Amino acid sequence: MSLEFSKKLAAHETPIPGVVLYDLPVHGDNRGWFKENWQRAKMVTLGLPDFRPVQNNISYNEKAGTTRGIHAEPWDKFISVATGRIFGAWVDLREGPSFGTVFTAELDASQAIFIPRGVGNAFQTLEDNTAYTYLVNDHWSADAQGQYTFLNLADETAAIDWPIPLDRAELSDKDKAHPRMADVTPMPAKKVLVLGADGQLGKALRAQYDGDTSVEFAGRTEFDLTRADSFTGRNWKNYSAIINAAAYTAVDTAETAEGRAASWSLNVAAVAHLARTAVEHNLTLVHVSSDYVFDGSRESHSEEEPFTPLGVYGQTKAAGDAVASVVPRHYIVRTSWVIGEGNNFVRTMANLARRGVKPSVVNDQTGRLSFTEDIAAFIRHLLATEAPYGTYNFTNDGQVKSWAEIAADVFEQSGASRSDVTGVTTADYFRDKKAAPRPLSSALDLSKARATGFDPADADERLAAYLKSGVETA
Template sequence: MTAFDKELRSTSTPIPGLTVWDLPVHGDSRGWFKENWQREKLTARGLPNFGPVQNNVSFNDNAGTTRGIHAEPWDKWVSVATGKVFGAWVDLREGPSFGAVHTEEIDLSKAVFVPRGVGNAYQTLEPDTAYTYLVNDHWSPDATYSFLNLADDTVAIAWPIPLAQAEISAKDRDHPPLGEVIPVPPRKTLVIGAGGQVGRALRSEYGDARHLEYVDRAQLDISAADLAGLRHWRDYDTIINAAAYTNVDGAESPEGRRAAWTANALAVAALSRIAADNDITLVHVSSDYVFDGNLDRPYREGDPVCPVGVYGQSKAAGDASASTAPRHYIVRTSWVIGDGPNFVRTMTRLASGGVDPRVVDDQVGRLTFADDIARAIRHLLEVDAPFGIYNVTGAGEPLSWADVARSVFALTGHDPARVTGVSTREYFSAAVGPVAPRPHNSVLDLTRIEAVGFRPEDALTALRHHLTRG
């Protein structure tokens, strides 16, 4: 008999993420009523807000009808409309819980949340049984499944009605044993801008596991009008956007202005919509140029943006769009140094070439090495840090660009006195073409990123390591 008027609550199982829910069912002489799916109440009690898009109903004439074991590429909310079902779930996901098993009888007063990649099977225990399931992706003939044999000896499911007496399709009888099952990989992580300094650092940090995808503009143009149709986005869990238009001075020209706004603002808005629509975590790399640099203290995450150049304005617009994704991290950084053309490489070349450079000394900040940004992004994702903006730069005392240049000279065995400090105005006095305004204060406060357990490397220590590695 169905238990009426239970309290809404969940019970965990040996399979991570698979939860069994008691549902309140209200009955009287007329029949019964239940809220089979109520997002606000369920998410308040810990159910993932998994965003169902399709509702399916399976009606079964006879007791003993058995379907499965199928692992689909979507999450499911399974419940009974009439009758009773024996459910069996086997974790077929890649990882340490592969092969874990849970079984449960489901009546009107129970529902089960089945995460993507968990094999599920159902055996009806009464005639005229109907069960229903919500899924968070539309069925597609191109969807990739994993399967397990219902009679597999390894998982040894104790079916209430023996499989020899059950009604089973020929296809379900022929599924492979556990030892031959191809584990379901996790949803993919997409790194956009893989050819840039931060993108290359992310590849070095994460490696080339099969759930990681690295793309440059030639492989995925995020400014494309049909971006939403260029991937099956439900296959992705995380998008890391390390792509940007970064020519600060070029952005002041008509052509550069269009390019900056397209890459730094409009494309980010499109990614944010995709992330919101497909339950994807969006990580977006931002810049100190969203500030005017006039504060006399380090900039905090909550300080109002006040960009003074086109590049900074386009980045600020991108930040505003990224913040609309329900699951987002905006990683705000400055003075990035990585694998590729950069200030440190230029100073190293000048030092060894006998050139005595004039370098700006009225802009102050901290170097940020791309591998530190990659480590910080990975840390935020792995510890499930609260969503929002995080400043990520090197640690230590702020320096001017001239101070950094002198450090490069000294660390490479050259006389730092060869570097002459000049003002920004003086440095650009003979420039041909547009010159963007620069923040004089690019120092970012690191309190928030440190509060979630990440320790940025001291900028000068990182500089020494960078020069040692060459």
């Protein structure tokens, strides 16, 4: 069979999710041929995942009929033929609805195929002196073989139609002993690690991912972000993403010497450790930001607005955002006025209403509430849809209100009177008090979040449901 020259570089989807067959341009003349077997820029532009290969392996096979597999490995592979021709067979051995899906194709030197982690790989040589070459994005080790998943080449469920029958092919004893499909343990998906899992947002993420065994949760006792050794005791190869829901949020205490150190430690130094880990292991980093990175001088803040933090807390959140943004695969979710399970403004106002207290509340700081159930759902949406990486503003939708207006809403829905809440300026409220400066406008532009296909729930509707849940007596 002669090699086809001068094909255009092209990608072809297959029935197995993530498995893509590529045509490679081969240039030849009377002397032989040349091809770009792997060209990162062109192939990433074509849609190949930027899987960052670290090792190149070659399998040389002297005789036609040599058959190897079916091996599902814990890394991604980019496979091609250096010389000769093969019949390739791939079986999805990953957990999920596509488990057991089969794809076969004949490959020569003008083709290549990308095989994601967990998809079983096998080939049979169709010519003597065939060399099968592959790039992988992890270093092979003897220990790694314990993470392989295998399927028997003769499995009746996969029903692969080998060009050379297996009883006439060259197989290893190990490959002959691999299990049938019914006895295969599917390869589990890579994990998502949620840090800060005991905070308001962390608890909402627990609820959002309830029952999903691919998501792992760690509070401070399980993963202390301020300790360097927290990052060294984990096999990051088994993870795909980190969601950082931990932060130092004591805005006023951050202005003290002790608070300043703690805020920089958790909001910046720890994020630097996370960013380094994400870069080294090609992970997606989801980092939660704050409206405090802005001074509040604009009516509405877009993702492109330059940082203008007023106090230490805002400065550390801005610095953390800058660090997280260097991770190639990052989502920075910028939010404000967070309400969830735990101490928060709505809970405080509901309890004051119940006790008959008539508070003074600032009326010149405006924004929208962000309920943690919706922040968690948006984070899940970004990861599940593989939305474009970058920074996204996210709050609940609806009318921009002041803290005093929201407090009045809480009082009214708690059975008290709106008039029990007295509006006061920020300057008067904090007069003679040690307090951090606050942005007067915290309203965030939500158009970029909506463009991902996520429709933020109305803040007033969420507030009513939150209060009806019995939070006022908590």
